[in-house]
Amino acid sequence: MSAGLLGLLDDIAAIAKLAAASLDDVGAAAGRATAKAAGVVVDDTAVTPQYVHGVAADRELPIVKKIAWGSIRNKVLVILPIALVLSEWLPWLLTPILMLGGTYLAFEGAEKIWRRVRGHTDHEKPAAAVGPEAEKTLVAGAIRTDLILSAEIMVIALDEVADEGFWARLAILLVVAVVITVIVYGVVALIVKMDDVGLSLAQRESEVARRVGRALVTGMPKVLAAISVVGTVAMLWVGGHILLVGVDELGWHGLYDLVHHGEEAIAAAVPGIGGFLAWCFNTLCSALVGLVVGAVAVAVMHLLPFGHDDDPRDEPVGHAAGTGAGGTAAPGGDRPDEH
Numbered sequence: 001m002s003a004g005l006l007g008l009l010d011d012i013a014a015i016a017k018l019a020a021a022s023l024d025d026v027g028a029a030a031g032r033a034t035a036k037a038a039g040v041v042v043d044d045t046a047v048t049p050q051y052v053h054g055v056a057a058d059r060e061l062p063i064v065k066k067i068a069w070g071s072i073r074n075k076v077l078v079i080l081p082i083a084l085v086l087s088e089w090l091p092w093l094l095t096p097i098l099m100l101g102g103t104y105l106a107f108e109g110a111e112k113i114w115r116r117v118r119g120h121t122d123h124e125k126p127a128a129a130v131g132p133e134a135e136k137t138l139v140a141g142a143i144r145t146d147l148i149l150s151a152e153i154m155v156i157a158l159d160e161v162a163d164e165g166f167w168a169r170l171a172i173l174l175v176v177a178v179v180i181t182v183i184v185y186g187v188v189a190l191i192v193k194m195d196d197v198g199l200s201l202a203q204r205e206s207e208v209a210r211r212v213g214r215a216l217v218t219g220m221p222k223v224l225a226a227i228s229v230v231g232t233v234a235m236l237w238v239g240g241h242i243l244l245v246g247v248d249e250l251g252w253h254g255l256y257d258l259v260h261h262g263e264e265a266i267a268a269a270v271p272g273i274g275g276f277l278a279w280c281f282n283t284l285c286s287a288l289v290g291l292v293v294g295a296v297a298v299a300v301m302h303l304l305p306f307g308h309d310d311d312p313r314d315e316p317v318g319h320a321a322g323t324g325a326g327g328t329a330a331p332g333g334d335r336p337d338e339h
Contacts, residue, residue, distance in 0.1 A: 049191050049227045055138075060192045063139060068185035070143035071150060075177035078147070079154045084170060087158055095249045098155060101148040102242030103293060107301070108145060109235030110294025145235070152238060153180055191227070195220040237283055240290025259285045 055063060086093050157176045161169050198216025201209045248256035259282060266281050267274040 049188055049224055049231070055135075057196060059135065061189060063135065064185055064189050064192060066139045067142045067146065068181060070139065071146045071181050071185065072177065074143065074147045074150045075154060075181065076174065079151050080170075080173055080177065083151075083154055083158050083173070084166070087162065087169075088166065094155060095246050098151065098242050099246040101151050102239040102246065102290075103297060105145070105148050105235045105239030106243070106290040106294030107239075107297035108294075109232050109239065110291060110298045111301075112232045112235075113291075114295075114298050149238065150177075152242060191224070194223075233287060236290035236294060237287045238290075239294065240288065241282075241286035243293060244286055244289050255289075 083094070086097075154173060154177065157173055158169065161172050164172065195217050198213045198220065201213025202217060204210060204213070244256055244259065262285070263278040263282050267278040270277055
């Protein structure tokens with residue numbers, strides 16, 4: 001009996017070690033996959049704050065939370081099952097699906113530029129003042145855009161762990177989905193609430209704290225406006241890159257080879273920073289591809305019978321009069337949403 005018990009305990013210890021090793025492998029693979037998708041994670045972080053730019057301060061975090069939960073649902077309930085099934089049985093479909101998503105991203109970025117050129121600036125009431133329906137439209141638009149960026153993240157991660165078994169891939173991608181969502185929307189929450197931190201500091205007794213607070217309050221609207229521009233460029237960049245790589249994988253190599261040879265030439269011609277300049281060249285070319293495809297998509301959408309010029313998403317993200325990026329008044333003033 002004693003020998004049998006010791007044997008059982010030894011087997012349990014061996015199983016525990018195997019499980020621990022498996023968890024280590026999953027963690028390591030998830031880390032590699034997350035790092036590989038880091039570029040799109042940056043884009044996701046840049047795109048998202050524009051959806052809460054100008055909303056009432058007390059609605060910022062609830063909106064970010066709704067978008068974050070939508071992102072988790074996108075990754076876990078939609079993208080992950082489809083990606084695993086397609087990678088197992090129909091891997092050739094992944095590229096065309098990603099290219100459709102890239103086209104949508106390019107359309108979104110080009111439409112924002114088109115509306116700004118036409119003078120449709122975001123100066124209407126914040127979402128909380130307009131009403132729940134406007135906020136719902138804003139959140140839905142953010143989740144739709146997140147779906148494309150999340151798909152790109154998950155497919156990049158899937159490609160990194162393609163040699164793993166089915167269950168290992170499932171566990172790794174679940175970890176990637178949760179970790180990336182927490183990072184992206186944690187950073188977004190910090191960005192959109194930074195002006196409130198500044199307001200609090202500006203009301204303290206310390207002169208240093210007041211200066212830092214005033215700098216944050218006056219500077220964050222400019223930072224958020226810049227992030228909005230970065231987000232638009234990121235849509236064109238990521239969408240164009242998806243299309244550039246996609247046409248190459250489908251057998252049309254000319255455009256991709258042209259960009260690739262240009263990268264190699266730049267990297268070889270400039271010692272030291274050649275690699276960075278080559279990346280910038282690739283990014284510029286991807287953004288131009290996204291802009292061209294997006295402009296065509298915008299033209300088609302506005303020519304079709306169901307196309308329209310008035311986008312309801314523009315109203316929720318406007319500035320309320322006298323407010324900063326998050327509905328925050330200048331130091332010493334009152335919040336318009338607190339009355």
